[in-house]
Amino acid sequence: MIVSFIQRAVMQGIPLLYGSTGEIITEKGGHLNLGIPGIMYVGAISGVIGAFFYEQSVETVNPILAVMIPLLSSVLGSFIMGLIYCVLTVTLHSNQNVTGLAMTTFGVGFGNFFGGSLIKLTNSDTPSIALVETSRCFKTALPFADKLGAIGELFFSYSFLAYSAIIIAILVTLFFNKTRAGLHLRAIGENPATADAAGINVNRYKYVSTCIGSIIAGLGGLYYVMDYADGIWSNNGFGDRGWLAIALVIFAVWRPNFSIIGSILFGGLLIAYNYIPNLSFEQVELIKMTPYVVTILVLIIISMRQKKENQPPASLGLSYFREER
Amino acid sequence: MGAPAIELKNITKTFGQIVANKDVCLTVNKGEILSVLGENGSGKTTLMNMISGIYYPDHGHIYIDGQEVLIRSPKDAFKYKIGMIHQHFKLVDVFSATENIVLGLKDEKNFSLKDSEKKIREITAQYGFELEPSKKIHEMSVSEKQTVEIIKVLYRGADILILDEPTAVLTPQETKKLFAVLRNMRDSGKAIIIITHKLHEVLSLSDRVSVLRKGEYIGTVNTAETNESELTEMMVGKKIELNIERTKVEETPDRLEIRNISCINREGVTLLNNVSFTARAGEILGIAGIAGSGQRELLESIAGLQKLNEGEILYHNPSTGYTENLRDKSPVKIKELGVRLSFVPEDRLGMGLVGNMDIIDNMLLRSYKKGKSAFLNRKNPKDLANKIIEDLEVVTPSAKTPVRRLSGGNVQKVLVGREIAASPTVLMVAYPVRGLDINSSYLIYNLLNKQKESGVAVIFVGEDLDVLIELCDRIMVINSGKITGIVDAETATKEEIGLLMTRNDGGESNE
Numbered sequence: 100m101i102v103s104f105i106q107r108a109v110m111q112g113i114p115l116l117y118g119s120t121g122e123i124i125t126e127k128g129g130h131l132n133l134g135i136p137g138i139m140y141v142g143a144i145s146g147v148i149g150a151f152f153y154e155q156s157v158e159t160v161n162p163i164l165a166v167m168i169p170l171l172s173s174v175l176g177s178f179i180m181g182l183i184y185c186v187l188t189v190t191l192h193s194n195q196n197v198t199g200l201a202m203t204t205f206g207v208g209f210g211n212f213f214g215g216s217l218i219k220l221t222n223s224d225t226p227s228i229a230l231v232e233t234s235r236c237f238k239t240a241l242p243f244a245d246k247l248g249a250i251g252e253l254f255f256s257y258s259f260l261a262y263s264a265i266i267i268a269i270l271v272t273l274f275f276n277k278t279r280a281g282l283h284l285r286a287i288g289e290n291p292a293t294a295d296a297a298g299i300n301v302n303r304y305k306y307v308s309t310c311i312g313s314i315i316a317g318l319g320g321l322y323y324v325m326d327y328a329d330g331i332w333s334n335n336g337f338g339d340r341g342w343l344a345i346a347l348v349i350f351a352v353w354r355p356n357f358s359i360i361g362s363i364l365f366g367g368l369l370i371a372y373n374y375i376p377n378l379s380f381e382q383v384e385l386i387k388m389t390p391y392v393v394t395i396l397v398l399i400i401i402s403m404r405q406k407k408e409n410q411p412p413a414s415l416g417l418s419y420f421r422e423e424r
Numbered sequence: 425m426g427a428p429a430i431e432l433k434n435i436t437k438t439f440g441q442i443v444a445n446k447d448v449c450l451t452v453n454k455g456e457i458l459s460v461l462g463e464n465g466s467g468k469t470t471l472m473n474m475i476s477g478i479y480y481p482d483h484g485h486i487y488i489d490g491q492e493v494l495i496r497s498p499k500d501a502f503k504y505k506i507g508m509i510h511q512h513f514k515l516v517d518v519f520s521a522t523e524n525i526v527l528g529l530k531d532e533k534n535f536s537l538k539d540s541e542k543k544i545r546e547i548t549a550q551y552g553f554e555l556e557p558s559k560k561i562h563e564m565s566v567s568e569k570q571t572v573e574i575i576k577v578l579y580r581g582a583d584i585l586i587l588d589e590p591t592a593v594l595t596p597q598e599t600k601k602l603f604a605v606l607r608n609m610r611d612s613g614k615a616i617i618i619i620t621h622k623l624h625e626v627l628s629l630s631d632r633v634s635v636l637r638k639g640e641y642i643g644t645v646n647t648a649e650t651n652e653s654e655l656t657e658m659m660v661g662k663k664i665e666l667n668i669e670r671t672k673v674e675e676t677p678d679r680l681e682i683r684n685i686s687c688i689n690r691e692g693v694t695l696l697n698n699v700s701f702t703a704r705a706g707e708i709l710g711i712a713g714i715a716g717s718g719q720r721e722l723l724e725s726i727a728g729l730q731k732l733n734e735g736e737i738l739y740h741n742p743s744t745g746y747t748e749n750l751r752d753k754s755p756v757k758i759k760e761l762g763v764r765l766s767f768v769p770e771d772r773l774g775m776g777l778v779g780n781m782d783i784i785d786n787m788l789l790r791s792y793k794k795g796k797s798a799f800l801n802r803k804n805p806k807d808l809a810n811k812i813i814e815d816l817e818v819v820t821p822s823a824k825t826p827v828r829r830l831s832g833g834n835v836q837k838v839l840v841g842r843e844i845a846a847s848p849t850v851l852m853v854a855y856p857v858r859g860l861d862i863n864s865s866y867l868i869y870n871l872l873n874k875q876k877e878s879g880v881a882v883i884f885v886g887e888d889l890d891v892l893i894e895l896c897d898r899i900m901v902i903n904s905g906k907i908t909g910i911v912d913a914e915t916a917t918k919e920e921i922g923l924l925m926t927r928n929d930g931g932e933s934n935e
Contacts, residue, residue: 278535286528290516299528410518
């Protein structure tokens with residue numbers, strides 16, 4: 100049971116890990132993207148749309164296309180969302196919080212609208228779309244996983260998107276600490292005027308980091324629907340995982356490698372109620388609250404310790420006007 | 425001393441009507457330290473900004489190594505190996521020194537902080553800097569941060585270094601270390617320009633001195649062949665008649681008595697050092713001094729905005745006859761004691777007014793505590809706003825215009841008008857005519873004179889010595905947080921005040 104608990108916790112955590120890695124890249128460039136929940140939602144529905152029409156158009160699905168088409172449509176969907184956010188906040192200097200919240204509202208509405216439309220197209224009785232074939236392709240695990248018993252279940256039973264999430268998180272950590280571009284991006288998030296004076300193209304970095312961050316976050320939505328939910332889309336099924344991903348950013352003190360552990364912890368806390376017997380309804384809700392409580396505790400602790408390295412990027416949420424130097 | 429590294433010929437720069445630099449000529453040789461000396465607003469920084477590519481001159485030529493060059497951007501300046509160290513550091517707080525130094529560099533093939541750190545250690549060893557490259561900026565003292573800035577330009581291969589008032593933020597020991605490093609750099613053939621207004625630094629550090637006054641180039645002298653009084657005269661010039669009327673008030677009782685106040689900031693720099701003086705009712709007390717000598721801290725400590733380490737601020741209340749100690753009391757507490765204090769701060773839109781609010785609401789800021797109703801009463805502030813607009817000839821579309829949209833002079837009139845309307849017994853004004861045209865300036869002078877005649881103790885922090893001498897009754901000179909003298913304005917000369925402003929007897933005793 101412990102093994103299956105951890106396995107489920109990891110699967111719960113992967114969407115959060117994608118979301119928080121994407122948000123960390125964005126925040127390191129000084130942009131607080133509260134549109135992440137919406138972007139993850141759009142990433143999911145875009146993948147669903149791609150998969151739906153591919154499944155409808157062919158008799159037997161080609162596993163490679165069945166993965167590539169939803170993947171590319173998901174990337175495209177979340178990229179466009181990121182681009183809209185960039186145009187509004189980087190070029191037009193609109194307020195980042197307001198823009199982000201609008202993007203979330205928009206993304207969720209967009210997802211539910213197209214989700215509802217697709218459900219109508221299928222004429223099914225249940226309010227959901229089942230993309231079983233596509234999901235099976237996405238869930239292909241390593242072939243030797245079931246031969247290794249508990250170790251196989253714990254480490255090798257996941258799909259490629261789950262491993263990608265961890266690899267991306269590690270790569271992003273290396274990018275921040277070991278590359279020139281990473282140094283430049285961090286400088287922009289801390290002090291854009293200094294970065295500008297040092298000859299760094301601030302707006303280009305902001306665009307690229309925010310759009311890449313959105314794409315990564317969108318993959319979290321795709322993973323959720325294709326893998327975690329077994330290819331079954333139902334409106335609002337994604338829940339508040341997007342917000343949890345943003346909370347995870349704070350929990351991980353802006354370090355993607357910490358998010359890997361954090362996401363599994365959050366995932367575990369989210370599903371813990373299933374593994375504790377005889378809980379009343381109220382107790383279930385209380386346990387579901389724990390990730391947020393933990394986040395608040397982390398916030399309190401990092402504020403009290405006043406360690407500069409653990410603070411959010413100094414110019415997070417602030418627009419940068421060169422003329423105001 | 426080597427060949428000229430950089431030569432400026434007849435450089436002129438104007439901003440609208442204001443001439444910031446007029447026909448300035450300057451030469452710096454390789455292996456030489458040149459001081460550019462001048463009062464506030466004499467155009468030193470503008471000139472240096474033209475060398476470092478921030479501004480572009482209207483007329484004139486710049487030669488580097490004998491070749492005429494055009495410096496259009498900081499990038500061009502960098503190409504000609506010119507490095508400027510600004511007064512305000514451009515550093516990322518959470519980065520290490522190394523990370524800050526390599527920030528923005530693109531030409532190195534491999535990105536390796538270790539290699540960069542090695543190169544930085546070579547530079548520090550060569551010139552005798554003290555710096556740990558892996559230390560984070562936010563853990564550094566001001567002088568360490570400055571070291572990072574200097575190494576940043578050296579790392580990029582600068583041969584001509586410009587330092588804008590490098591010692592303004594340093595303690596005397598740190599200054600000594602900096603000078604040693606600068607001399608090392610000079611001896612290795614770099615050309616160094618240092619902007620300053622501290623005479624003793626000029627004399628001890630530089631090889632030659634160029635003097636600017638009100639944007640004009642006065643001349644260059646060899647440091648070995650000059651002395652303090654000659655430089656002061658070049659810097660301040662002869663007295664100009666301004667014809668500001670100065671009335672004498674018969675009775676001038678003591679109003680505010682400052683006794684031995686001292687103030688040390690968090691970095692351990694002494695901002696105010698054993699300051700004592702008395703401000704009398706019916707008198708304008710001028711405060712002269714180079715910008716940043718402690719004027720701001722002095723006024724703020726009287727207004728209850730600055731914590732003091734030592735001393736007392738005594739207020740003799742004319743209506744009750746009591747004496748109150750205002751030290752470390754909040755502005756609200758001071759007001760509750762019945763002290764009618766008005767303060768026109770240097771930073772008008774930052775500390776004095778709210779830019780996005782209209783004139784009426786800005787009036788309200790001072791009186792919002794009056795009245796018992798839960799709702800605001802806009803009637804009185806509105807009358808006051810209209811009265812100020814009329815009396816002080818504020819140019820504004822209406823009283824409902826956000827003050828941010830008014831011109832600098834009109835903003836100042838609104839602020840001064842509001843502070844005077846509170847019928848103060850002590851009125852403190854800091855640089856009230858900065859950025860104002862002649863007419864507005866005279867209007868402000870007249871307002872201050874009227875306040876004085878009605879028995880207010882006026883404290884006036886100014887920068888133009890001619891105005892201070894004409895307007896004030898007594899002038900107190902502050903230098904590095906220390907009072908170096910209080911002179912009678914009727915008999916004082918500009919040279920006398922200039923020497924008090926720059927004399928080096930405050931510096932060393934700070935230790």
